[in-house]
Amino acid sequence: MRSSTDRKKQRASGRTEQSYVRWTLIALRRLGIPCAWEAALLGRSVDLVFLQGNAVCTVEFKTRDWRKALNQARDHLLGADYAYVCIAEITPPEVFLDAARDAGVGVLRLRGGHGWPFEVVVAAPRSAETWEIARNRLLQQIGTV
Numbered sequence: 513m514r515s516s517t518d519r520k521k522q523r524a525s526g527r528t529e530q531s532y533v534r535w536t537l538i539a540l541r542r543l544g545i546p547c548a549w550e551a552a553l554l555g556r557s558v559d560l561v562f563l564q565g566n567a568v569c570t571v572e573f574k575t576r577d578w579r580k581a582l583n584q585a586r587d588h589l590l591g592a593d594y595a596y597v598c599i600a601e602i603t604p605p606e607v608f609l610d611a612a613r614d615a616g617v618g619v620l621r622l623r624g625g626h627g628w629p630f631e632v633v634v635a636a637p638r639s640a641e642t643w644e645i646a647r648n649r650l651l652q653q654i655g656t657v
Contacts, residue, residue, distance in 0.1 A: 591646030
């Protein structure tokens with residue numbers, strides 16, 4: 513459960529999920545990482561997709577409603593090698609971390625400063641459900657095919 517301090521901090525910052533995605537996209541591009549914002553995947557939209565080595569990674573950003581984020585990220589496993597939820601400005605409750613592990617989804621937090629934008633809270637396992645056609649479509653959107 514989120515504390516009232518977490519909610520106050522988020523309201524005070526005025527940051528939106530889109531602003532976090534944009535900030536991360538810029539950070540990844542500065543590092544030369546192929547990536548795309550709002551990538552289409554099987555009739556849905558992925559907040560961020562990027563290539564790490566040869567692996568396609570997707571990230572669903574949320575400032576609240578982590579249950580919805582887990583469902584969305586779970587769907588990403590059909591096109592991605594690794595799927596994550598990135599939470600911002602909240603301390604992840606243990607129930608969320610357990611649910612992410614059960615769903616086969618990783619959890620990230622944003623790091624401040626320059627360089628790699630993520631801190632891994634829960635490592636994502638490789639998807640056993642990836643459809644090659646859906647994966648290739650994501651690769652096309654990040655300009656690597």
